[in-house]
Amino acid sequence: MNLPAHTWGILLASVVVFVMSFRIRNVKLQYALIFLAGAGIRLAFATTVELLNTWDEQYHAVVAKHMSEHPFHPTLYDQHVLSYDYTDWSSNGVWLHKPPFFLWLMAISIKLFGTSALAVRIPSIVISGIIPVALLSISRRLASPSAGWWAAAIWIFNPMSVLLATGRYPTDHNDLIFTGCITLSFWAWMKYEEVRNVKWAVFIGLLVSTAVLTKWLTGLWVFLPWILRMVRTRDVADLKLLVLSLTIAALPVLAWYSWTFYAFPLEAAYEMAYNSEHFWVAVEGHEGPWWYHFNEIFWHFGVLTGGLCILGLYPLYRKRWELIVSLLFVYVFFAFAATKMSGFTFMMAAPMALSGGYVIAWLQGKWKKWVVFSAALIALLLQLNAPHLSSVLNVDENPYxxxxxxxxxxxxxxxxxxxxxxxxxxxxxxxxxxxxxxxxxxxxxxxxxxxxxxxxxxxxxxxxxxxxxxxxxxxx
Structure with a gap:
């Protein structure tokens, strides 16, 4: 496998650190080790070569570079000397093809670390380390620490997330950071469920706003299980806090879109109309059958792990049916949408990984613990599929x-x-x-x-x- 020596070194260190976390009983230290493992594997593959990828990463990188100088004026070309088509997101001036939050994160990184491919990828690398920590924290409340550790493993050795974090899969950092925002809003809601106070309601709202300002209205997802939980329990005591959280989420979104329609009315109107077309029209040739996203589960998580994620949905969430309904809603919604892109449903990586982790933890309780541990870890390492990632990242044997x-x-x-x-x-x-x-x-x-x-x-x-x-x- 044609990967640099430092890539192999970081990969090996990340795997060792993650396995060490299994024996750690200090929760904060365990979180730290899991963060290092999740971020480390992405760092290993993100630093193979100084090269921005086609298609999306290179455009996101350019807009982020310009936003590091003028954060509220996103541009692809800062200036043109020839006429151009403002509707062509690959060559226009003002660039509103994607919302700004993930670009702001990349812009801050470029400002701090310079104009390089690694600087572009650092936000995705960091969030890739935070996600498995959030999974372990969620599972401590929803299932068990063991199930959370395996959910973290499913994420850490997930090849789809590695490809997104390294810019090698559409729409790269946009989908990776969006998945992180959804996961963190889910984590914050689980914390809120314990105390139901204003602080956590406000925090949920802020996290939801980052999700919406990274992708679009699917960033509101966490409010669906919240509302359904109120229906299930017939408890509307925290309705005011729900409204407060929704309001907090809406304010930054409204502020941004009010600004863009004021400052860039032509481009803003076009992009808003274009976004709405995704549900009714297969834009840019991204089409597929209605079962496309259900089939993508096995690409997102691998055939074996994807099967475990599906098998664990009912036993894990049977007492919290609002979570199953909310998860299925995403898949059904995008099944009806005309535009089909793999990353659309990857936003559900957290509840899916928790489901798969729950099954592995259950198997450990039924069979010899270390046999299951070894078999599951080897399967996940094989699923990471370093040879495939090596071929994808390879330069020497790829003329383009x-x-x-x-x-x-x-x-x-x-x-x-x-x-x-x-x-x-x-x-x-x-x-x-x-x-x-x-x-x-x-x-x-x-x-x-x-x-x-x-x-x-x-x-x-x-x-x-x-x-x-x-x-x-x-x-x-």
Whole structure:
């Protein structure tokens, strides 16, 4: 498997740290070790090479880079010198194709750690460590510490989440961070259920707002089991707190969309209409049968683990049927939606992983504990499928990725002492313009060389045979 030595070192250390956490009885130390394991595995794969991925990651990276300078004015191109289509999210100016929260996290990381692929991925890496900690905490209230540990294992060795956190699967950091927001809102609701006070109601609202501002209205998910729990128990005593939490969730969302419709009315109106089309129209060719998302369970979690996650739903949630109904609602909702994308239902990774963890913990209680432990851990390690991830991340045997890597290195050398913000570069391949935008401040176009009219203050160049060829100096 063609992976750097440091990747193998971090992977091995992460597995060892996670296995050590099984024997730890100090809860805080156990949480720390589980966090390190979850973040460590993503860090290992995120640092294989300095290369942004197509399609989505490179665009998210560019917008986040620009938002690190102007957080409330998201742009793909900060400026254009040629006419452009504002409806084309891969080449427009103002960029409202995705809500801003995950981009803000990436922008903060870029501001702190510089313009690099790793900086783009750090928020996903951190959240990938927080999610299994939240799973263990939830399970202590919903099932058992043992079930929570195995739920954490299902997440930590989950290949889908690794691909998202490393930008190798649509829509990468957007779906990973959204899953984290949903998981944390679920965790906060479980904490709220113990005390039912204002503090936790407000905290739930804030977490829900981050979810909605990362994806869209499916970020409201946690309110569904909350309402259904009130129906099940016929207890509406905390209705005021529910309304308070909804209000807190709505305020940042309303503020952001009010701002975008005021500041960027044309782009905001188009993107709002475009988002609504996803339910009725298979946008960008993303179509599939009604059972598409049910089948994706076995891609998200693997065939074996996916089966365990399904088998554990009823025994784990039988006394909390609102959780089963809420989970199924997501799958049924997207079954009816015309647009089918795998990541849409990955938001349910937390309740699914808890279900699978519950089954493994139950098996440990029925059979020899260490036999089940060893078999389950080996199965999860095999499911991580490092050979497959290695092939996906490989550069040397992939001419396309090798070409992108060479362009990246050329750009890093070209911008070593100058961000090149006074350059316009023509003939850049359409799917690689984002590399120019991220690693330089030059303005790239896929069009062939055009007239220099209106570009006298720019240096003009063209991309040819893997090099930037100057054609006109701004001094001329």
């Amino acid at each position: 990725r090798k070409g992108r890597l060479e362009m990246t290195q050329t750009l890093l050398n070209w911008t070593e002492t100058d961000r090149r913000d006074d350059w316009v570069i023509f003939n850049v391949p359409n799917d690689q313009r984002a590399l120019f935008l991220f690693y330089s401040d030059a303005i790239p176009y896929s069009e062939p060389l055009t007239e220099f009219k209106g570009m006298k203050r720019y240096n003009i160049g063209t991309w040819k045979d893997g090099n930037i060829v100057p054609l006109q100096s701004a001094q001329d």
